[in-house]
Amino acid sequence: MSLSLTVPNRIEEIHKALESVAAWMDSNPESDWARPLALLAVEEIGTNFAKYAHPDGCPGMLSIQLDLNDHTRLEAVFEDLGTPFNPLLHPAPDTGLPLNEREPGGLGIPLLRKWSDGIEYRRIGNTNRLKLWKTRP
Amino acid sequence: MTKLTVTLHKKNLPGGALEAVLQLDGSLDQSGRSTLEEHTSHAIECAPSRVVIEIARLRHIDPTGLDLLHLAVNRLRERHIEALLENIPPKPETVRLVSREINGVTHLSLAGHLDMRGVAVVEKEFRNFFERDGFRVLIDFSTTDLLSSLGIRLLLTAVKSAAARKGRVLFLNPSPAVSSALETAGLGHFIARGADSDIARGMNP
Incomplete structure (x- = not known):
């Protein structure tokens, strides 16, 4: 079972992509365990892409491939031709700061790290390629 | 294909x-x-x-x-x-906010996904509860099944507002996944343990 999406770099398009992922997960009830991570990954990676991949304002596309292998493993691959960005090198926000000093944001990748079994980033030519996976608990 | x-x-x-x-x-x-x-x-x-x-x-x-x-x-x-x-919900509302007030403590229940789509649905109404001085709010996560970074951002505004307005906010009944997201965000110490009614009584001055 797989879902392929190509999403323009606009926040409203990420909303549409989430609708598609939700509909796809609805049609795969055996993989309900993967639903939160699939939605979270598309939202977090998609939002980063829409906001930062093309700072010049040029249009760009994010390719998303979700696979449910035998309903026992979720694999998500994201590819784009935007600014080189390795999210694994991006520092997590300091959540120990006093509340009045804390700025919102920056928690997407820490959440994905916690929820997935693994995340891998590669820069292949002009392409950012991020892959994450999780096996059914 | x-x-x-x-x-x-x-x-x-x-x-x-x-x-x-x-x-x-x-x-x-x-x-x-x-x-x-x-x-x-x-x-x-x-x-x-x-x-x-x-x-x-x-x-x-x-x-x-x-x-x-x-x-x-x-x-x-x-x-x-x-x-x-x-087998397809036609563009469903992803989260539902239900509020009730008992003995001066507001109890907010967030049912569904508190993600990008969910925040868009409830943000305006949610923020209203944290704009009064001295507010006391319990946020019940017992029917929340997804919390993304945008959802956490919304919760962070609530706890920051509590600090600024001498209010109190506590989180109730998170699932292990939501609890893990709250811990990752450094908001784990807002999770209250115990019976809801006891916690609500403890929030009264």
Whole structure:
């Protein structure tokens, strides 16, 4: 079972992509365990892409491939031709700061790290390629 | 990528009415537009009182495919034919905010996904609860099944507001996944343990 999406770099398009992922997960009830991570990954990676991949304002596309292998493993691959960005090198926000000093944001990748079994980033030519996976608990 | 195939079945309903079932298989994207339109026309020609579009067998659907489904539904409804999409919630509200007040403590329940789509639905109403001085709010996560970074951002504004307005906010009943997200965000110490009523009593001055 797989879902392929190509999403323009606009926040409203990420909303549409989430609708598609939700509909796809609805049609795969055996993989309900993967639903939160699939939605979270598309939202977090998609939002980063829409906001930062093309700072010049040029249009760009994010390719998303979700696979449910035998309903026992979720694999998500994201590819784009935007600014080189390795999210694994991006520092997590300091959540120990006093509340009045804390700025919102920056928690997407820490959440994905916690929820997935693994995340891998590669820069292949002009392409950012991020892959994450999780096996059914 | 597998091509879209559509099978049309007809069923007699009690009372002599006819139901047409469009069973979709394969991939639904732009390439399936004409196939879906053609079979929707065939279904309309049967003069049914109801058309059910089944998508359980679809292996792939993209945003265009989702739009095509909604176009097909609208086309049927324009002809006063009842149209049902099976196995797909038609653009559901992703989160529901229910509020009640007991002994001066507001109890907010967030049911569903507190993600990008959910935040868009509840943000305005949610923020209202944290704009009064000295507010006391319990946020109940017992029916929250997803918390994304945008959802956490919303919660962070609530706890920051509590610090600024001498208010109090506590989190109740998070699932292990939501609890883990709260811990990751450094908000774990707002999770209250114990019976809801005891916690609410403890919030009163």
